Amino acid sequence: MITIASLVNGRPSRGFLSRLRSRRYAAYWMVLPLFALIVGLIVYPFVYSIYLSLENKAETKFVGLKNYAMLLRHGTFWLVVGNSFRFTLIAVFFKATLGLILAMILNNLPFRGQRIWRGVSLIPWVMPLALSSMGWWWVFEPTHSAINWLLVQFGGAAKPWLSDPFWARVSTIVTNIWYGTPFFMIMYLAGLKSIPQSLYEAAQIDGAKALQRFRYVTLPMLSKLIAITVMFSTIVTFANFDIVRVLTRGGPRYTTHLFGTYAFNVGIEAGHLPRGSAVALFMFPILGLAAFFILRNIARGEE
Amino acid sequence: MTGSLAARQKRKVRLSYLALVPFLVFFLFPLYWMLITSFKTDHEITSLKGIPLLIQSAPTLAHYKMILFKTEFVTWFWNSLLIAVVVTVLTMAIAILAAYAISRLTFLGSRYFGVGVFCTYLVPPALLFIPFYKVVGILGLLNTKWCLLFLYPTLTVPFCTWILIGYFAAIPRALDEAAFVDGATYIQMLTKVFLPVASPGLIAATMFAFTVSWAQFLYPLAYIYKTSEMMLTNGIYTTLIRGDVYFWGELMGGALLASVPVVILFAFLMDYYVAGLTRGTIR
Amino acid sequence: MAKVTLQNVSKNFGQVKAVCNFSLEVEDREFLVLLGPSGCGKSTTLRMIAGLEELTEGDIFIGNELVNDLPPRDRKIAMVFQDYALYPHMTVYQNMAFGLKLAKHPKFEIDKRVREAADILGIHELLARKPRELSGGQRQRVAVGRAIVRKPSVFLFDEPLSNLDAKLRGQMRVELSKLHHTLRTTIVYVTHDQVEAMTMGTKIVVMKDGLIQQVGEPMEIYRYPVNKFVGGFIGSPGMNFVPARIAAEESGLVIDAASFKLPIPPDKDAFLADKTGQDLILGIRPEHIEDRAFAEKGVFSGVITATVEVVETMGAEVQLDVTTGEHTLVARVDPRTRAKRHEPIELAVEMDKIHIFETEPPSSRIKTE
Numbered sequence: 001m002i003t004i005a006s007l008v009n010g011r012p013s014r015g016f017l018s019r020l021r022s023r024r025y026a027a028y029w030m031v032l033p034l035f036a037l038i039v040g041l042i043v044y045p046f047v048y049s050i051y052l053s054l055e056n057k058a059e060t061k062f063v064g065l066k067n068y069a070m071l072l073r074h075g076t077f078w079l080v081v082g083n084s085f086r087f088t089l090i091a092v093f094f095k096a097t098l099g100l101i102l103a104m105i106l107n108n109l110p111f112r113g114q115r116i117w118r119g120v121s122l123i124p125w126v127m128p129l130a131l132s133s134m135g136w137w138w139v140f141e142p143t144h145s146a147i148n149w150l151l152v153q154f155g156g157a158a159k160p161w162l163s164d165p166f167w168a169r170v171s172t173i174v175t176n177i178w179y180g181t182p183f184f185m186i187m188y189l190a191g192l193k194s195i196p197q198s199l200y201e202a203a204q205i206d207g208a209k210a211l212q213r214f215r216y217v218t219l220p221m222l223s224k225l226i227a228i229t230v231m232f233s234t235i236v237t238f239a240n241f242d243i244v245r246v247l248t249r250g251g252p253r254y255t256t257h258l259f260g261t262y263a264f265n266v267g268i269e270a271g272h273l274p275r276g277s278a279v280a281l282f283m284f285p286i287l288g289l290a291a292f293f294i295l296r297n298i299a300r301g302e303e
Numbered sequence: 304m305t306g307s308l309a310a311r312q313k314r315k316v317r318l319s320y321l322a323l324v325p326f327l328v329f330f331l332f333p334l335y336w337m338l339i340t341s342f343k344t345d346h347e348i349t350s351l352k353g354i355p356l357l358i359q360s361a362p363t364l365a366h367y368k369m370i371l372f373k374t375e376f377v378t379w380f381w382n383s384l385l386i387a388v389v390v391t392v393l394t395m396a397i398a399i400l401a402a403y404a405i406s407r408l409t410f411l412g413s414r415y416f417g418v419g420v421f422c423t424y425l426v427p428p429a430l431l432f433i434p435f436y437k438v439v440g441i442l443g444l445l446n447t448k449w450c451l452l453f454l455y456p457t458l459t460v461p462f463c464t465w466i467l468i469g470y471f472a473a474i475p476r477a478l479d480e481a482a483f484v485d486g487a488t489y490i491q492m493l494t495k496v497f498l499p500v501a502s503p504g505l506i507a508a509t510m511f512a513f514t515v516s517w518a519q520f521l522y523p524l525a526y527i528y529k530t531s532e533m534m535l536t537n538g539i540y541t542t543l544i545r546g547d548v549y550f551w552g553e554l555m556g557g558a559l560l561a562s563v564p565v566v567i568l569f570a571f572l573m574d575y576y577v578a579g580l581t582r583g584t585i586r
Numbered sequence: 587m588a589k590v591t592l593q594n595v596s597k598n599f600g601q602v603k604a605v606c607n608f609s610l611e612v613e614d615r616e617f618l619v620l621l622g623p624s625g626c627g628k629s630t631t632l633r634m635i636a637g638l639e640e641l642t643e644g645d646i647f648i649g650n651e652l653v654n655d656l657p658p659r660d661r662k663i664a665m666v667f668q669d670y671a672l673y674p675h676m677t678v679y680q681n682m683a684f685g686l687k688l689a690k691h692p693k694f695e696i697d698k699r700v701r702e703a704a705d706i707l708g709i710h711e712l713l714a715r716k717p718r719e720l721s722g723g724q725r726q727r728v729a730v731g732r733a734i735v736r737k738p739s740v741f742l743f744d745e746p747l748s749n750l751d752a753k754l755r756g757q758m759r760v761e762l763s764k765l766h767h768t769l770r771t772t773i774v775y776v777t778h779d780q781v782e783a784m785t786m787g788t789k790i791v792v793m794k795d796g797l798i799q800q801v802g803e804p805m806e807i808y809r810y811p812v813n814k815f816v817g818g819f820i821g822s823p824g825m826n827f828v829p830a831r832i833a834a835e836e837s838g839l840v841i842d843a844a845s846f847k848l849p850i851p852p853d854k855d856a857f858l859a860d861k862t863g864q865d866l867i868l869g870i871r872p873e874h875i876e877d878r879a880f881a882e883k884g885v886f887s888g889v890i891t892a893t894v895e896v897v898e899t900m901g902a903e904v905q906l907d908v909t910t911g912e913h914t915l916v917a918r919v920d921p922r923t924r925a926k927r928h929e930p931i932e933l934a935v936e937m938d939k940i941h942i943f944e945t946e947p948p949s950s951r952i953k954t955e
Binding site: 026027028030031033034035037038041042045046048049052098102105106108109110113117118119120121122123124126127128129130131132134135136138139141143144146149150178182183186187189190232235236239240241242245246258259260263264267268273276277280281283284287288291294295 | 315316319320322323326330331332333334336337340348349351355356396397398400401403404405408416418419420421422423424425426427428429430431432433434436438453454456457460461464514517518520521524535536537539540549551554555558559561562565566569570573576577580
């Protein structure tokens with residue numbers, strides 16, 4: 001036990017310091033569960049999935065890169081690749097932009113109002129995605145779509161939301177934007193609040209008008225946050241499953257598939273687990289690249 | 304006299320509220336649509352007459368009754384609750400220990416753990432579910448809810464550890480030291496000083512673990528086929544569509560009911576939720 | 587350069603009256619200091635001049651132009667903020683050039699002005715650096731440089747030295763005074779530090795609770811504070827206040843503080859004669875109390891016997907905390923003093939320099955000259 005006397009005399013009581021040293025060993029024990037989880041339930045399955053992807057359908061023998069070759073020759077696969085990129089890039093762009101705009105709008109509101117509407121705006125993100133996707137499914141449902149009804153009322157034409165490749169893609173992207181924008185909003189709102197008011201005032205005195213203040217103060221101060229959120233969202237959006245699965249199941253004719261849903265289709269529904277594994281693994285290098293940029297960004301920010 | 308600055312300020316606020324409206328419509332419309340559908344009669348849902356944006360004939364509770372009494376909704380609810388709670392407890396146990404060690408006790412490789420935790424994001428469920436299929440099968444847990452106890456933590460633990468590291472690191476060491484000088488043992492310091500001060504972070508992490516577990520769809524869908532073992536998400540999705548017939552009223556009602564616990568949790572603890580998200584990234 | 591006129595300016599934040607009926611004329615080329623404790627309304631007043639806060643009532647003129655409704659950029663002002671507010675992602679050069687760039691000045695003109703300002707402040711080797719690479723003092727100079735470049739009619743400073751350490755503050759005070767002379771500009775400067783106010787200001791406005799307490803030149807405020815608050819605020823260490831009464835004795839009027847009595851100089855009699863018997867407050871500055879052994883006779887005519895509590899050796903002088911009866915006093919005495927803790931000492935008071943204040947708020951000073 002530590003005593004004032006021991007502090008004063010400079011000689012710490014035996015018990016405390018030696019326990020402190022053993023604290024170091026305790027640390028290893030404390031991270032062990034995490035370590036075990038990461039190694040056992042993430043690294044190992046990952047490695048196993050690579051191994052799986054190199055087997056034949058019956059999983060009896062090793063066939064090398066045959067599954068990958070088959071996929072690359074398969075037109076459907078390229079549909080999936082293209083759609084995944086398209087889906088991710090478009091959705092993330094809109095989510096970030098709308099999120100920033102919404103954050104700026106909310107930031108202008110007085111405290112009480114801001115808190116309430118910020119909370120309301122977060123509901124899409126808080127609601128389980130599979131369930132809200134079901135809601136959107138009903139919104140887009142061909143015969144009874146509310147949107148189509150509105151369009152028709154205003155003199156437009158009903159759109160085949162889920163049955164036409166183009167519109168089906170639009171539906172999935174819109175649903176993703178609906179789901180993800182609140183995340184960006186909440187991040188950028190916090191970011192906006194961390195910008196010192198005096199910077200804006202200095203800019204005002206320097207003669208900057210509102211748009212110029214946005215360009216010369218807001219954007220530069222948020223740039224790091226924007227980079228990080230965009231990268232994170234890219235990773236998560238790329239790996240999306242729920243929305244496409246519920247809305248279109250990848251159809252019509254495989255045009256809305258993402259890597260995750262196609263892997264599910266090939267691996268579990270069609271029963272070709274190794275090939276499904278190969279599909280899913282295609283995601284990894286792309287996610288890795290995005291992660292690399294994030295880490296580099298964070299590292300740069302630390303200096 | 305003055306006026307210009309004040310008037311401009313008021314106008315800015317008014318315009319902001321105006322600009323907020325389209326966003327709110329966008330965010331809330333699907334929920335509204337789900338809500339009224341769940342109260343409309345089947346006849347009204349399928350009819351193409353009138354204004355679908357309103358409930359035109361008398362609202363009905365038939366769909367909710369059907370969900371609650373004629374399907375295994377209640378079973379799914381308890382399944383989801385059970386799994387979510389157990390996973391949350393497991394997650395917090397692992398995450399608190401690890402986050403404390405990483406943020407407070409410098410040891411060999413502690414820095415790499417932070418990076419390592421982040422890298423688990425690169426192996427999302429959409430990738431892992433395939434090898435897990437085999438693993439779960441081998442363990443004989445296919446088609447049971449218990450397999451989820453192993454799988455959900457892969458999602459929740461890294462994220463919660465990440466959040467907690469942020470919170471723990473922000474607590475000044477001087478606080479621990481003050482506790483020692485005041486005569487606390489290490490355990491007392493942890494339980495009476497450190498963890499209480501970190502409680503917003505603990506609450507936020509707990510909320511995330513619970514919410515993520517509750518909302519999971521891919522894993523249950525991939526591994527569970529017996530309806531009595533299903534979670535709310537895949538239960539509603541798979542059983543409320545019989546062949547070509549979509550029970551929209553039940554689907555919407557079910558989806559809303561299933562979302563209620565999480566949204567209520569959020570409503571009460573919103574500030575912790577928000578703080579948990581934004582804490583780590585804002586420097 | 588221009589003068590600044592505030593007429594009956596008031597600012598309310600909801601129910602809180604931050605500034606009340608503030609009227610002031612700042613002459614051209616004056617270095618005007620708004621001085622007061624936190625919350626007295628000095629920053630709010632400055633921000634109203636800048637156009638960053640709107641007035642609840644009153645008018646502000648810069649030059650002869652009514653600026654109430656003008657946005658900051660049209661008021662021909664420049665401001666140095668407490669946290670410098672330098673744009674972190676721009677270099678020093680870009681920070682200083684920013685305002686001119688926005689106003690679309692030609693490039694060579696911008697360059698000329700930036701370099702001129704950099705020369706005046708001695709920061710030309712910092713021009714390519716970013717703010718995070720600079721020390722506090724350097725950032726401060728860049729902030730001032732950014733203001734100079736705008737060639738404003740009025741410079742506004744909002745507690746610019748508060749974030750600097752003591753030594754740097756001292757250096758910057760000198761620099762800012764020099765700057766004032768070089769640029770011959772009108773400056774309105776806000777601070778809570780009375781040393782800054784006294785050393786740099788040509789005129790000081792002491793504020794409290796949104797109201798002007800006193801306006802005057804530094805020495806005038808020092809010598810003739812208008813009330814107890816101003817008397818106590820100016821001067822460090824602060825003025826000693828002792829409750830006392832005036833009594834008439836054979837030798838003349840004395841001021842009686844129970845544990846000591848001080849004879850009032852005859853030339854003050856006329857002013858104090860009708861205050862005998864009243865409860866009053868005696869104010870004596872520590873620098874006007876001396877160790878009797880070293881006090882110039884005649885000048886230091888009052889005597890106080892006290893017990894020493896604390897002796898603080900400052901080098902050029904010694905600061906004593908003494909007690910006499912129920913009162914505690916601070917005295918700044920000759921360093922040759924033999925004062926020792928817990929020992930008695932005889933102190934002499936420069937009676938010409940004492941102040942007498944009413945007890946009733948606002949405790950105005952009774953004029954004795």
